[in-house]
Amino acid sequence: MSIxxxxxxxxxxxxxxGYDLKRAFDEHFGQDRPLHYGQVYSTMxxxxxxxxxxxxxxxxxxxxxxxxxxxxxxxxTDVGRWLGRPEKPEPYLQSTLxxxxxxxxxxxxxxxxxxxxQRSEHLRMMRGLTERKRGGDLADQLICDHALFHLEAxxxxxxxxxxxxxxxxxxxxx
Amino acid sequence: xxxxxSLLSGVGLRKSYGQTRALDGADFSIHPGEVVAVMxxxxxxxxxxxxxxxGIVPVDEGRVTYDGRSLSDxxxxxxxxxRRGEFGFIFQFGQLVPELTCLENAALPLRLTGLxxxxxxxxxxxxxxxxxxxxxxxxxPGQISxxxxxxxxxxxxxxxxxxxxFADEPTGALDSLNGERVMQLLTEAARETHAAVVLVTxxxxxxxxxxxxxxxxxxxxxxxxxxx
Numbered sequence: 183m184s185i186x187x188x189x190x191x192x193x194x195x196x197x198x199x200g201y202d203l204k205r206a207f208d209e210h211f212g213q214d215r216p217l218h219y220g221q222v223y224s225t226m227x228x229x230x231x232x233x234x235x236x237x238x239x240x241x242x243x244x245x246x247x248x249x250x251x252x253x254x255x256x257x258x259t260d261v262g263r264w265l266g267r268p269e270k271p272e273p274y275l276q277s278t279l280x281x282x283x284x285x286x287x288x289x290x291x292x293x294x295x296x297x298x299x300q301r302s303e304h305l306r307m308m309r310g311l312t313e314r315k316r317g318g319d320l321a322d323q324l325i326c327d328h329a330l331f332h333l334e335a336x337x338x339x340x341x342x343x344x345x346x347x348x349x350x351x352x353x354x355x356x
Numbered sequence: 357x358x359x360x361x362s363l364l365s366g367v368g369l370r371k372s373y374g375q376t377r378a379l380d381g382a383d384f385s386i387h388p389g390e391v392v393a394v395m396x397x398x399x400x401x402x403x404x405x406x407x408x409x410x411g412i413v414p415v416d417e418g419r420v421t422y423d424g425r426s427l428s429d430x431x432x433x434x435x436x437x438x439r440r441g442e443f444g445f446i447f448q449f450g451q452l453v454p455e456l457t458c459l460e461n462a463a464l465p466l467r468l469t470g471l472x473x474x475x476x477x478x479x480x481x482x483x484x485x486x487x488x489x490x491x492x493x494x495x496x497p498g499q500i501s502x503x504x505x506x507x508x509x510x511x512x513x514x515x516x517x518x519x520x521x522f523a524d525e526p527t528g529a530l531d532s533l534n535g536e537r538v539m540q541l542l543t544e545a546a547r548e549t550h551a552a553v554v555l556v557t558x559x560x561x562x563x564x565x566x567x568x569x570x571x572x573x574x575x576x577x578x579x580x581x582x583x584x
Contacts, residue, residue, distance in 0.1 A: 298571065302580045308564035316540065330561055337560040344573075345397055 185217070186225050187264040190234060190257050197238045197252040200226060213325055226251055234260055279336070283343060287356035297344045304333050304340070359385040362421075363552050364520055366409050369418035370575075371401075378404035379415070380575030388519065389550040391543055393557055393566035394577070401575040402556045403524055409554060410443055410522045411435045422520075440468050444513030444521040444551070446542070448528040451509050452497040458484065458504075459493035462511040469516065476515075483511035487541050503534030510542050517549055524556045532561075539565045 185207075192198070192206045200222045208216040226249075229235040234257035239250040253261075279300060286293040311326040311333075318326065343350070359365060365385035371378045378401045386392050394402050407413045409420055411427045420427040422442075427435060444465075445451070452461045463480035467473065484490040487507040492500045497508070506526065513521055526542065527535030543565045546553045557563050568581045 298578070298580065301571070302569070305560065305563060305569055305580075308560060309566075312561075312564040330564070334560045341397060341558075 183211070184264065185221060186229055186234075187261060189222070189225055190229065190253055190261045191265075193235060193251060193253040194258060194261060197250050199241075199248050199250055201248070203251070210321070213322065229257070233257075279340070280343075283347075283350070284354050287347070287351045287354055290356075293347055293351075294344060297340050297347075301337060301340050304337050308333050361387055363388045364409060364420075364422050364554075366405070366415075366420045367418055369405065369408055369420070370416045371404055371408055371413065372416060377575055379408065379418075381418070382572065382575060382577040383579075384409060384570060384577050386520070386552045386554060388552055389547065390568075391546060391553040391555060391566040393555045393563035393569040394572060395557065395560075395563055395569050396572035398558070400572045401577075402558075402572045405572060405577060406522050406524055406554055406556050410445070410520075411439060440465060441516055442519050444516060444518035446506075446509050446513045446521065446523040446526045448525040449502070449505075452505055452512075454497050457494050457496055458489065458500065458508045461497065462493075462508055462515055465512060465516045480511065480515050483515050483545075484508065486514075486545060487511045488537075501534075503530050503538070506530055506534070506538050507541065510538060510545075514545050514549070514551070518551055521546060521551050521553045522556075523553060525558070526555070527557075527559065527562050535559075535562065 188207060188211060189203055192203055192210075198206070200219070203226075204217050204219060204222045207222075226235065230237065230251075234254055235251045236254055237249050238252040241248045241250070282296055283293050285291075286296050308330055311330050315323045315326045362385035365383075367383055369379045369382045369384070380401075382401065382405055384392075384394075384405060394405060396402050404413070408415045411420065411422075411430075414428065422438065427438075430438070439445075452458075453464065456464065459477055459480055462484055463473070463476040466476035466479060471479075481490060481493065484493050484507075487510055489500075489504050489507045489511070492504055492508075497505050500508070506529070510526070513523075521542070523542065527538055530538060539562055543553070545551075553566075555562070555566055563569055568579070571578045571580060
């Protein structure tokens with residue numbers, strides 16, 4: 183995820199302090215990985231340097247001065263460009279799972295056992311996400327759904343591969 | 357050997373249809389209140405396992421035991437009574453009687469046990485409300501959506517407070533959102549009533565509602581608990 187663009191997007195609704203930005207980020211997107219303060223301030227420094235935000239005001243406090251950031255016109259354009267650009271789909275061609283299956287076949291280990299263990303591990307994680315969805319709000323449900331659909335795709339691949347192990351063993355010369 | 361504390365179990369189950377061996381020494385067990393997903397590729401024997409465990413088809417070899425009693429030692433009448441009173445069934449589609457309203461469909465298992473219409477329909481209405489389809493109670497199955505129909509089917513399966521629910525691809529004909537809601541409602545209701553659920557599915561997202569999974573491959577069932 184581009185933290186810079188996300189923080190810029192959050193600034194579009196109005197100027198905020200670094201602390202408010204972190205709180206808004208964590209509330210919407212930081213379910214599993216909240217931002218560190220250091221990340222916020224280093225990102226804001228970069229955005230400031232690139233002219234995408236400006237300091238609207240500084241409030242002195244007990245600690246370091248609190249800067250209030252506002253997005254610039256260039257920042258708004260940059261967010262718009264980022265939102266309009268499709269994300270590059272992951273090609274998933276460098277699959278560790280495929281490598282493990284082939285190596286298991288080549289070394290005479292149980293590829294079926296490997297696939298079974300992986301299926302259980304995937305389902306274990308899917309159960310956790312499904313349980314989390316039960317008590318979660320809509321945001322939590324959609325985030326979990328995204329993960330669940332990807333895990334499900336992996337599982338479909340595992341099933342397909344399990345059904346084709348004999349063919350694969352011949353193809354790789356095992 | 358039957359695992360201690362299991363409500364329903366099958367040991368060494370074999371079943372052939374002509375030359376095709378559907379089950380080839382499959383073992384299975386489920387505890388009260390447990391949701392077990394039965395997974396595996398098409399034609400692996402998942403549905404046959406469910407049918408044998410539910411006493412719908414007899415096994416060629418092996419033993420199915422429910423609550424300490426062997427199904428094969430029961431008479432046909434006893435097995436029928438078991439399926440009506442202690443077991444609930446949900447299939448992929450085609451399970452509601454088209455001539456009956458949703459309320460009458462949901463009340464049907466209770467009516468078959470001899471309960472009076474008024475009382476049966478009062479209980480059925482409770483389950484239709486739980487499944488969020490009470491508003492279509494006077495509609496016939498042909499007048500409602502697939503998702504609503506499946507919820508009525510779940511209500512019908514639960515109306516007798518069964519100890520075991522057999523669900524064969526219960527969301528197979530539904531879109532993701534409806535399938536998910538059906539699974540949420542089914543597993544919540546089963547947990548509350550402490551019913552065991554035998555859930556045949558090829559969908560991982562559906563299996564994720566289970567407590568553990570059993571994989572059927574070439575007619576044999578493998579319990580995945582403790583594989584890691």
